[in-house]
Amino acid sequence: MTQTQARPKKSDSGKVPSYRIICNWDGAPLIYAGYPQTAEMLLEKTFGPIRNTQVDALFFSLGIHEATWPTKIVEMIGDSSDRKYDAVLKRNISETVREYWERGENPYAAIADHGHGLGMHVYPSIRMNDQHFWTYQTIEAMLKSKGERFTKMRLDHPEWCLSEKHAPGWCATSWNMAIPEVRDFKLKFIEEACRIADWDGVELDWQRHAFHLPWGDEYRLRYTLTDLMRTMRDMTNKLGKERGRPFRLAVRVAATLESCNRIGYDIETWAKEGLCDIIIGGGNSGTDPGFEVERSAELCQGRDIKLYPCWDFDGRQATDRLVKGKDWRTAWFRALAQEFHSRGASGIYVFNWHGYTDTNQALFTTMGSPVTLKGTRKCYSNVHRMIPPRGSQRDYADRDDRIYGETPVELHRTLTGDGPTFQVPMYDDVPTAAKAGTLAGAELHIRMEHFSPGADVVSATLDGKDLGAYTVTNKAAQDPGNPSDVDENSWLVWKLDPKLLAVGTREVQVKLVKRDERITPPLTISHVDIWVDYK
Numbered sequence: 001m002t003q004t005q006a007r008p009k010k011s012d013s014g015k016v017p018s019y020r021i022i023c024n025w026d027g028a029p030l031i032y033a034g035y036p037q038t039a040e041m042l043l044e045k046t047f048g049p050i051r052n053t054q055v056d057a058l059f060f061s062l063g064i065h066e067a068t069w070p071t072k073i074v075e076m077i078g079d080s081s082d083r084k085y086d087a088v089l090k091r092n093i094s095e096t097v098r099e100y101w102e103r104g105e106n107p108y109a110a111i112a113d114h115g116h117g118l119g120m121h122v123y124p125s126i127r128m129n130d131q132h133f134w135t136y137q138t139i140e141a142m143l144k145s146k147g148e149r150f151t152k153m154r155l156d157h158p159e160w161c162l163s164e165k166h167a168p169g170w171c172a173t174s175w176n177m178a179i180p181e182v183r184d185f186k187l188k189f190i191e192e193a194c195r196i197a198d199w200d201g202v203e204l205d206w207q208r209h210a211f212h213l214p215w216g217d218e219y220r221l222r223y224t225l226t227d228l229m230r231t232m233r234d235m236t237n238k239l240g241k242e243r244g245r246p247f248r249l250a251v252r253v254a255a256t257l258e259s260c261n262r263i264g265y266d267i268e269t270w271a272k273e274g275l276c277d278i279i280i281g282g283g284n285s286g287t288d289p290g291f292e293v294e295r296s297a298e299l300c301q302g303r304d305i306k307l308y309p310c311w312d313f314d315g316r317q318a319t320d321r322l323v324k325g326k327d328w329r330t331a332w333f334r335a336l337a338q339e340f341h342s343r344g345a346s347g348i349y350v351f352n353w354h355g356y357t358d359t360n361q362a363l364f365t366t367m368g369s370p371v372t373l374k375g376t377r378k379c380y381s382n383v384h385r386m387i388p389p390r391g392s393q394r395d396y397a398d399r400d401d402r403i404y405g406e407t408p409v410e411l412h413r414t415l416t417g418d419g420p421t422f423q424v425p426m427y428d429d430v431p432t433a434a435k436a437g438t439l440a441g442a443e444l445h446i447r448m449e450h451f452s453p454g455a456d457v458v459s460a461t462l463d464g465k466d467l468g469a470y471t472v473t474n475k476a477a478q479d480p481g482n483p484s485d486v487d488e489n490s491w492l493v494w495k496l497d498p499k500l501l502a503v504g505t506r507e508v509q510v511k512l513v514k515r516d517e518r519i520t521p522p523l524t525i526s527h528v529d530i531w532v533d534y535k
Contacts, residue, residue, distance in 0.1 A: 020368030054368025201248030282310025
């Protein structure tokens with residue numbers, strides 16, 4: 001079997017299958033294929049980017065809050081606006097879905113069957129709360145919308161929503177999962193979704209978006225989410241018995257156990273009671289590389305539960321690096337994949353990786369296995385936390401993401417002469433590669449905001465060893481299309497001895513030696529990267 005060859009479709013009746021890469025398509029192919037649309041167009045947009053890759057499972061989102069199939073449980077997509085749309089793309093997706101069913105075609109059956117033909121497992125992905133109508137930031141605004149974006153159930157029962165009193169404004173209209181009627185609705189809705197195609201399981205996407213219980217009461221009310229999980233497990237077990245093969249249950253939750261508890265996910269109980277088969281740890285907004293795979297494995301000990309880190313498309317962190325954003329992203333995700341394979345993850349899960357057929361091929365054909373990652377360029381980074389300014393439209397979206405982020409951090413003089421320490425994972429065996437003659441080199445890159453070359457001086461150590469002199473460069477100087485040689489921010493670069501880069505977590509400490517007193521903003525360290533290049 002080649003590294004990009006798909007695996008057989010049928011899972012055995014025992015163990016939960018391991019997937020090299022799980023790709024979550026958020027339903028966008030229903031738009032991307034255009035309007036009017038045929039099943040052939042939809043299948044090509046859906047599978048073109050993942051065909052002949054290491055993607056073994058497709059998770060396909062079935063929409064936001066209306067049904068994308070005929071049902072009496074809630075309105076079908078387009079009904080809440082009486083099939084009148086304020087944008088072409090809204091018309092496209094709503095009418096595309098409706099026309100499939102009006103023609104007597106089931107688009108999800110086509111997706112499941114086509115995926116099986118390629119050797120993939122296919123799951124529907126159900127968003128437990130989705131706030132893509134976040135411009136309505138109060139219950140009053142929702143009620144005044146006259147059903148423009150909201151289902152009749154929400155409008156008839158505004159008391160079933162969290163409200164702006166118990167959630168950030170953009171999540172005011174999120175379902176309050178502490179309400180039993182809401183949980184009952186969710187169970188019926190999801191069970192119906194599970195029966196519309198020959199799926200291999202279902203994903204409950206708790207992270208899109210992660211506000212389900214009244215603010216401040218999430219931990220105390222976590223038993224209500226567990227109550228829903230128990231009913232979901234009973235439902236999937238029943239469905240599996242009816243079909244004669246297991247119907248798997250996946251959950252996408254926060255990356256850290258602390259964040260899970262703060263949101264209301266009692267992962268310990270879910271694992272102990274076997275309420276899920278797959279746990280996916282990721283951010284509510286962007287990529288959180290801090291998935292605690294070892295701690296999660298301890299909770300799942302004795303249970304056949306697979307563990308996956310979840311990564312968003314996430315180009316935001318590529319800003320101002322010395323290489324093109326696409327090149328940095330490829331090197332970063334390869335480093336993350338190497339790390340999590342080494343730490344015991346079952347595979348890799350990607351979310352929102354939109355693209356053409358060849359957009360993500362470099363990653364989809366390598367990061368599913370340590371074998372295909374070997375000898376590829378990688379960028380190992382510390383955890384960087386991106387917090388938007390308070391008062392932004394999606395305030396607190398990052399509240400529970402990257403909670404152990406170390407950058408950005410201001411660099412100040414200290415009484416002891418020490419400075420901040422950064423944890424940088426290293427899971428390439430660099431010393432062995434150097435001995436084998438396959439290593440091209442390794443460097444430490446640290447981005448300093450408001451750095452004054454020639455006036456500011458810092459020092460750095462790697463696992464306590466002083467790294468000595470560094471070179472200073474910047475993005476402008478690296479850009480042949482930019483006439484400037486100077487920039488507000490600089491990158492400090494050290495050549496590294498391969499012997500210092502053994503497998504494990506490496507510690508980089510930065511100390512302020514001298515600061516240009518004429519510059520009032522503090523020095524800020526925004527990124528700490530270790531690059532590994534091969535011949």
